Amino acid sequence: MVEYELARGFGMHFRDYSTVQIVQHCLQQGREGEYWDFKQEWHKKIQDLLKDIICFANTVHDKKCYIIFGISDDLKIVGMTEPRRKQADIIDALSNLWFAGDVSPKISVETVMINGVKLDVLVVDNIERTPVYLNRDYGAMKRGCIYARVQDRNTPNNGNADMETIENLWKKRMGLTKPPYEYIIDRLQNREEWSDYDGDFYNIYKPEYRIHNYQDDEQDTLAAEFYAYTQVNTSVFYSCIDIIANNTVLDTYQIVHLDGGRLHIPVPEWGFIDKKEGYNGHYSYKFYLSDSPRYELLKFMYSSENPEQKMAYNYFAQVVLLFDSKAEQNEFKKYVFSHLNQLENFISVDAKVYNTSDLRGTEKRVVQERLKTGAALNKMLLQWRKLNATSRRSD
Structure with missing residues (x-):
């Protein structure tokens, strides 16, 4: 099923899949492409490697690119026998080049195992400030x-x-x-480009791009979700935000106003982890993806420089998960499912007192269970990331 999904249009959704899945997809294409290149060994000359990196940085699309090492000319997984290069050495070499405007490629290196064979994958991040070029000759460039x-x-x-x-x-x-929606989400990173007018925002360079905040009567009857009970003030209310271009609504987000209205952020998404066979139901949690429009909107609305907002957000973040990508979320869910006993132990020993005194019966039990699950999953996420970092260093 995964292979079918990848083959249908993977190029638009590389961020949703693990590096292993990306390599497998690229091999399935039976060729090199705009997003990827195959090498059996690392470049002997650093100049040739840096040239390839610069070429991949200068792509019109907005996706990461991949140079995959350990693949033969006939696209067989054979591994590497000659000396490999380290991420730190490549970054150091890039830093010694004279790039125009000090705009240089951003890279990372990851080692993966496929069919028991070790492959290196050099990832070239997408750069908005293209073209990337040199102010001084280097090698043959x-x-x-x-x-x-x-x-x-x-x-x-x-x-x-x-x-x-x-x-x-x-x-x-x-x-x-960029299409209008992508442009708006991208420009949210530059807060100074947006002017506040009567609670709405418009882009000062493209006034036809707006963020419209409004009350919706249907939101008035909604109950507070479990993360509201991490706050000093557990009262909440909801509103909506429309992303608008040329008077056309491109997307709508539900906004939750926490801690009596001190913190305004997009409502996080629901995630689920099945319990072991023989048990009913699943563990539920709330999350954001850091590479998603929803999280870009959160960063736009939230100010860490405001002490009241920062305190409310820190309480909130104790029980809500933040993943780097969909791929990381999927891999973490696999880890949790294989360590459910540890999750259950973290939940059972959570002695934190949440602000649920106004709740009763089943509602109180469900809220407390979700609060403890969120806190436990955050502990496991931190632990899992440390394990992965240690594993990468050993490679």
């Missing part, structure tokens, strides 16, 4: 030349990207290649 990745080919050392590609890279820098 010339200053001022723009090297890019187009389909499955890199610009030659003695050449330059074609005019259409260069033009599109400059458009990407200016946000002209």
Whole structure:
């Protein structure tokens, strides 16, 4: 089922899958592509590796790119026999180059196991401020030349990207290649671009892009969710936000106002982890994905410089999970399911007193169980990340 989903249009959703799944998908294509390249061994010359990284940084799309090491020319998983390169050494080499405007590629290196064979995957992050190019010659690369990745080919050392590609890279820098919704979410990171007018926001450079906050009568009857009981003031109310471009509503988010209205954030999503066979139901929790529009909106609305907001958010974050990506969430759920005894133990020993004195009966029991589950899952998430970090260092 996973392979079918990936094959249908994986390129638009790389962030939703693990690195192993990404490598498997790329191999299934039977070729190299705009997002990925195969190498049997690491580059012998660091200059050649940096050139490939710069080419992948200069792509018009908004996705990460992958150089996968340990794959033969006939696309077999064979592993590596020659010396491998470390992430720190590559980052150091990039830092010694003279990039125009100090805009340089961002990379990471991950080691994965597929069919018992160790592969290295160099990830080139998406960059908005394209094109990336040098102010000084380096190796065979010339200053001022723009090297890019187009389909499955890199610009030659003695050449330059074609005019259409260069033009599109400059458009990407200016946000002209994004559809309106993606543009709005992207610009939320620049709070100074948004002007507040009567509770609404509009982009000062594109006033037709707006964030409209309003009350909805249907929201008035909603009960507080469990995380409200981490607050000093457990009263809540709800509203809605519309993301608008040219008077067209592109998306709507429910907003929860916590701690008596001191903290205003998008309602987190529900997640579930099945209990062991023989038990009924599941453990439920609330979460955000840090690479999602919902979380970008949260960062836009929340100010850590406001002491009251910060205190309310810190209480809230004790029982609500924040994942780096959908892929991380999926891998963590597998870990929890294989360590349910540990989760149950964390829940049972949680002695924290939550502000649930106004609740009674079943409602109180359910709220307390969800509060303890959220706190326990956050402990396990921290533990799991430390285990993964240790494992990566050992590779």
